[in-house]
Amino acid sequence: MPKYNINTICVQGGYEPKNGEPRVVPIVQSTTFKYESSQQMGDLFDLKDSGYFYTRLANPTNDAVARKICQLEGGVAAILTSSGQAANFYAILNIASAGDHIIASSAIYGGTYNLLANTMKNMGIEATFVDPDISAEELESKFKPNTKLVFGETIANPSLKILDIEKFAETAHKNGVPLIVDNTFPTPIFCRPFEWGVDIVTHSTTKYMNGSANAVGGAVVDSGNFDWEKYSEKFPGLTTPDATYHGIVYTKSFGKGAYITKMTTNLMRDLGAIPSPQNSFYLGVGLETLHLRMERHYSNALTLAKHLQNHPKVSWVSFPGLENDSQYALAQKYLPNGTCGVISFGVVGGREAAVKFMDSLKLAAIVTHVADARTCVLHPASTTHRQMNDNELAAAGVSPDLIRMSVGIEDVRDLIADIDQALYR
Numbered sequence: 001m002p003k004y005n006i007n008t009i010c011v012q013g014g015y016e017p018k019n020g021e022p023r024v025v026p027i028v029q030s031t032t033f034k035y036e037s038s039q040q041m042g043d044l045f046d047l048k049d050s051g052y053f054y055t056r057l058a059n060p061t062n063d064a065v066a067r068k069i070c071q072l073e074g075g076v077a078a079i080l081t082s083s084g085q086a087a088n089f090y091a092i093l094n095i096a097s098a099g100d101h102i103i104a105s106s107a108i109y110g111g112t113y114n115l116l117a118n119t120m121k122n123m124g125i126e127a128t129f130v131d132p133d134i135s136a137e138e139l140e141s142k143f144k145p146n147t148k149l150v151f152g153e154t155i156a157n158p159s160l161k162i163l164d165i166e167k168f169a170e171t172a173h174k175n176g177v178p179l180i181v182d183n184t185f186p187t188p189i190f191c192r193p194f195e196w197g198v199d200i201v202t203h204s205t206t207k208y209m210n211g212s213a214n215a216v217g218g219a220v221v222d223s224g225n226f227d228w229e230k231y232s233e234k235f236p237g238l239t240t241p242d243a244t245y246h247g248i249v250y251t252k253s254f255g256k257g258a259y260i261t262k263m264t265t266n267l268m269r270d271l272g273a274i275p276s277p278q279n280s281f282y283l284g285v286g287l288e289t290l291h292l293r294m295e296r297h298y299s300n301a302l303t304l305a306k307h308l309q310n311h312p313k314v315s316w317v318s319f320p321g322l323e324n325d326s327q328y329a330l331a332q333k334y335l336p337n338g339t340c341g342v343i344s345f346g347v348v349g350g351r352e353a354a355v356k357f358m359d360s361l362k363l364a365a366i367v368t369h370v371a372d373a374r375t376c377v378l379h380p381a382s383t384t385h386r387q388m389n390d391n392e393l394a395a396a397g398v399s400p401d402l403i404r405m406s407v408g409i410e411d412v413r414d415l416i417a418d419i420d421q422a423l424y425r
């Protein structure tokens, strides 16, 4: 396929129907696929031949949408998962196991923090959390012989801290491990992390990618750039025979597709967090307008952030698109065309005033969601981050009065009017 610009990939990427085939990616809502001989089926199981046989391992609808996301990120292989949580879990578990160590930015999504700090810890994978502003030297000192990867978020949810990707990528590579980045908030429209040295990208497609809040989902994309064989002793799962697959060596048999193939043959086979084809279809439809929506999300958010910045009832505003924002310089470097539609701010009067403000909104709804077409608000300290104590909240960049507003694609004049009436209640 010729190389198209990203806006064209949004609309047409991932699926090229042949003569007489459906113009739109079909929903192949079937668990299984029929074959004429057991030999044919056996070859598929042995990975000797490629073809569909069971939707947990591969499905044409899921594959078409995964290919589109792969092209959008500029990767070599991608897989869809049933949620963003599953995507991050798989991305890590694919190359780390009990006894291993990982390094993660402390400014990450609350669910991911719990996954790394608790569930994966209980599985024997230890995480060291670092401030994203850490110096390269200090970051260097956190590596151990059993460190297998570094993890961060391009734009952290909800603190809106921007990862200095080059600093993290260079330090990870110097220590022979890949950098995995969750690119949910900017989407590939505003940042393509592989261009800055990231090796693996994850997504909660539940957010902007789907865009309409009608299906939870996730994705993992591999750049194909990390040289697993060079650090073979760290990644034996990819570079030595897999006894559960007739002794296949993923890097030998699948080259740049090794990481995603292992994720399918091991993690999907054993854990099974696959999306339903119906949900992938919704995601595919959403992706067709991603480029248009992201532009509007960003311009609406910037207009609102500027309005709130000068508002007497607002104590502080954080939005990486504002020139006086602490993240502005990093945003200019990594996200010059826009960041995302999420802003955070504090209402004069603290926690109580924040709750009153939220309850007075008419257009912006209180929902545990961000990054869809409808404007919504959330108070992280009492919802998504409620498991954290004050120190952990501070480390994640969340203050008790923080309101996270996910600015939708409505007419911004109506949003401003709604916010103003609520602030003056």
Ligand SMILES: *Cc1c(COP(=O)(O)O)cnc(C)c1O
Pocket (backbone or CB within 6 Å): 083, 084, 085, 086, 109, 111, 112, 153, 157, 182, 184, 185, 203, 204, 205, 206, 207, 216, 217, 218
């Ligand atoms: C929402 C979110 C997740 C979790 O995704 P789900 O689809 O809700 O499982 C992970 N990372 C980030 C940055 C998110 O915003």
